[in-house]
Amino acid sequence: MEQVTIKDIAKICNVGVTTVSRAINDHPDINPETKQRIMDAIREYHYFPNNSARNLKRSENQTIAVLVKGISNPFFGPIIEVLEREIIRRHFSFVLQQVEEEEDEVEAAISLEKEKRLKGIIFLGGSVHHTANRLRLVRIPSVISTVDTQIPPDIENCAVVSIDDEAESYKMVDHLCRSGHKRIAILTASERDNSIGKKRLEGYLRALKDHGISADEELIVRMKQDQRSYTIRQGYEITSRFLEKKKEFTCIYAVSDTLAIGALRAVIDAGLKVPEDVCIAGFDGLDIARYYNPAVTTICQPGEEIAAETVRILFDMIEGKETSRRVVFEGTLLKGGSTID
């Protein structure tokens, strides 16, 4: 008996299939002796309860890998859920691999390609640096998701699905300027950054310029590189240090909600009131920002829609269909109690 089924076990034990299922699942409505007999048979005949539809899908050979940079970032959780659901729904296996902060995600991708079952790669988060030469070395279809980047036209098997980080950041800073702020500090990535931090800083600078405000280098507060980036703790520490310098400002704009929450707490701990003394704005639209006290004014990214579109485009490429190479979603400005209009 090569592949024992649940029916075989039921027959061997002279019970129904439902009873076998009850034994396996510790259902209370089963005679303990019958249960024992069934479990003995299951072990003896090496039956594995693995013939559900879900499992059949899992055992198939074709795989999509998701390479995520910063899995602790709460922004990615709901996105990963949608990516997995959409990939499994298409009868592919889903593999999630973390990319370390200092690691190059394209190098990680190339090494994964040695797995011949791999049919597509999704880059979640990370650098926009890999727009260039390294990306040419990835030979299977890939989608860069949630990171707004330019792909050279000669790279034909790669697409981007994201918001326009520069434009959305402009939208937020434009709103803050229209509310009367002239001295807006920004919490952003280190100078070496080449990803969303840089793009959102560019949007900030352009909005200031359009409002006739000259940028002040002293109001550009950067994350420390010796710590995990985009954490609440980083936001708290860099804001605390900034406050000690006693610069003149009326508003802090953080390029992520995690940084904004750290900033809020640092401002409150310094004895200042939000929004009366300092207004604070974030970016991403995380639940923790919407439910903070006060709620954080933010740009909400449609993360789950971005995830669904990412998978759709990846499969278009895998199946050799014509598809978009670049999809840009729009963010939504959500106002909260952390700013005054």
Next chain:
Amino acid sequence: MEQVTIKDIAKICNVGVTTVSRAINDHPDINPETKQRIMDAIREYHYFPNNSARNLKRSENQTIAVLVKGISNPFFGPIIEVLEREIIRRHFSFVLQQVEEEEDEVEAAISLEKEKRLKGIIFLGGSVHHTANRLRLVRIPSVISTVDTQIPPDIENCAVVSIDDEAESYKMVDHLCRSGHKRIAILTASERDNSIGKKRLEGYLRALKDHGISADEELIVRMKQDQRSYTIRQGYEITSRFLEKKKEFTCIYAVSDTLAIGALRAVIDAGLKVPEDVCIAGFDGLDIARYYNPAVTTICQPGEEIAAETVRILFDMIEGKETSRRVVFEGTLLKGGSTID
């Protein structure tokens, strides 16, 4: 030339290895023409820059799978980071698989076992239900991590690393009772739950009993099953509904920090002051709770230590060494501004 190396490319282009590396990594210090020549050679000779130590490790055959239930839960982020780092450090591959809320994680594990490269499984979160018959069907070593559960003694290839959820919950409720609270509402899992929610409820009931307080069914507030569990949103919605009932209470104890934050915001939105009108306590020790305004009194789990010990024990089992079958870490009561001593 079967396997082209970076040295081969350097030789072909008549440059040094460093120059090839610079071309691949878009380093600014390289002559554009040289760079073009190198990239052309890389394509022509099918060179893959995949010989780093990290990549060698990745391409090896032995794999550890981490099955996580509720990847959106911010509690798991830092734990997954440590699990991956520790697994990679031991030269194994790391695969992360999400288990859907309604899915059985042991069934998922059994299906994964068909992969012959798989040497061990880590169950992160999820039910304690699989202590029983289903767990007997998993044939490779496994560790149940962060879920306090009893494993039958005849299952020899499975271990548990966690805090004692019942005792830690007792510790919190005992503290709240000592602070003078007699009417403590609890936010917990649905009645069908058989995991941490149930254990933490048991600790709450035992502490009340020891303080001579009879439990009031009306103060046991359960999560709705039609929504993702342990989210901030759940905490907000079940607390809002509870407040509408106008029950007498002085404190809300939520069995997770995410629920506690939702409760805090609901209480504040209802025009009540924390901690003056209502005290609120949580569980887990998440950053978002520590940085909330006010900081949430909570039980801090040593998540990263639990993760490191999980991997250590799993490899002991894989290597056939004698090892602990059960490691219990202690939680720490962290007081915040959300309660009054």
